[in-house]
Amino acid sequence: MEAQPQVKQRIFSGIQPTGNLTLGNYIGALRNFSALQNEYDCLYSIVDMHAITVRQNPAELRKACLRTMAIFLASGLDPEKNIIYFQSQVSQHAELGWILNCFTYMGELSRMTQFKDKSAKHADNINAGLFTYPVLMAADILLYMTNLVPIGADQKQHLELARDIAQRFNALYGDVFPVPEGYFPKVGARIMSLQDPTRKMSKSDPEECYIAILDKPDVIRKKLRRAVTDSDTRVVFDPENKPGVANLMSIMTALSGKTMDEVSAEYDGKGYGVFKDAVADCVISVLEPIQNEYDRISADKAYLEQVMVSGRERAARIAYKTMLKVRKKVGLAALTL
Ligand code: AMP
Ligand code: TRP
Numbered sequence: 001m002e003a004q005p006q007v008k009q010r011i012f013s014g015i016q017p018t019g020n021l022t023l024g025n026y027i028g029a030l031r032n033f034s035a036l037q038n039e040y041d042c043l044y045s046i047v048d049m050h051a052i053t054v055r056q057n058p059a060e061l062r063k064a065c066l067r068t069m070a071i072f073l074a075s076g077l078d079p080e081k082n083i084i085y086f087q088s089q090v091s092q093h094a095e096l097g098w099i100l101n102c103f104t105y106m107g108e109l110s111r112m113t114q115f116k117d118k119s120a121k122h123a124d125n126i127n128a129g130l131f132t133y134p135v136l137m138a139a140d141i142l143l144y145m146t147n148l149v150p151i152g153a154d155q156k157q158h159l160e161l162a163r164d165i166a167q168r169f170n171a172l173y174g175d176v177f178p179v180p181e182g183y184f185p186k187v188g189a190r191i192m193s194l195q196d197p198t199r200k201m202s203k204s205d206p207e208e209c210y211i212a213i214l215d216k217p218d219v220i221r222k223k224l225r226r227a228v229t230d231s232d233t234r235v236v237f238d239p240e241n242k243p244g245v246a247n248l249m250s251i252m253t254a255l256s257g258k259t260m261d262e263v264s265a266e267y268d269g270k271g272y273g274v275f276k277d278a279v280a281d282c283v284i285s286v287l288e289p290i291q292n293e294y295d296r297i298s299a300d301k302a303y304l305e306q307v308m309v310s311g312r313e314r315a316a317r318i319a320y321k322t323m324l325k326v327r328k329k330v331g332l333a334a335l336t337l
Pocket of ligand 2: 012013014015016047050136137140141149150151155158
């Protein structure tokens with residue numbers, strides 16, 4: 001069975017529904033999702049199966065899934081143009097994940113830095129799912145014959161592995177999968193923690209380290225005022241020596257469209273209080289409209305339900321076709337229609 005000719009190139013990306021989505025998720029990923037939705041054929045998934053590689057409270061996870069979907073919609077993703085759905089509702093992710101496990105080496109997986117970080121952080125639960133997490137991610141991407149994957153810099157290594165797996169599979173069975181490319185934001189591919197600007201901003205860190213997309217304006221301002229900078233008043237982009245200031249400058253340039261030079265010319269020497277307030281104004285002006293939309297959408301449960309059902313049906317149709325092909329190539333029993 002041949003793949004359908006695709007008019008538009010295909011995009012796939014996923015976000016884990018754990019905790020609160022952050023400004024890092026927004027700048028590194030979500031913002032690009034809506035920017036790309038007109039030119040590409042896009043699937044955006046709430047990857048709940050990835051989330052359970054770390055122990056989750058079931059009721060919280062369920063809520064976080066819906067919250068994440070409402071944030072996707074509130075940030076401007078059109079559910080008609082894009083397929084927005086929950087990963088676990090399309091069972092072919094798990095099916096292809098298993099198959100690709102058989103084409104991935106232990107050595108490759110043990111080099112993954114996210115596995116090393118997460119197993120250090122969750123030393124009491126270093127489960128096999130945490131280890132094979134990148135294979136499930138490769139399955140997510142390849143299941144839809146994806147060409148382009150918008151992600152932040154921290155996912156680059158996982159994407160490389162997905163490319164290697166695709167190439168390995170193709171070398172054995174002919175051109176089955178396109179080899180996916182990453183799409184990284186020019187500024188803001190790695191937003192750093194407000195309290196330790198040498199580490200990435202992460203939703204699993206303490207509250208004061210990140211700005212959540214749903215943080216109210218006064219909270220955003222307070223967190224930014226307390227962000228770690230340094231002891232002089234220079235606003236210059238020097239990530240090595242001034243990582244805190246460089247991070248705030250990245251946030252501002254990413255959100256305002258101003259260049260680093262423009263930001264520097266405007267705020268250098270004025271004191272960090274003034275600069276931090278300006279960054280807060282900028283962040284609030286972007287997040288406040290999203291929050292208003294979020295409040296509206298999340299009150300409409302019937303609408304969310306409808307997006308969920310339509311997303312999973314549309315995703316499953318594509319996934320089913322891919323699996324017919326993959327199963328045939330590998331030699332598994334044919335599915336009857
Ligand atoms: P996660 O929250 O780990 O599921 O990440 C979802 C998406 O957001 C991925 O594409 C990440 O690369 C991106 N992302 C997460 N944290 C950051 C950050 N601090 N800066 C830039 N992108 C990020
Ligand atoms: N691993 C990604 C993260 O933590 C989330 C993810 C899962 C993803 N599957 C994906 C991203 C497929 C892009 C494509 O950020």
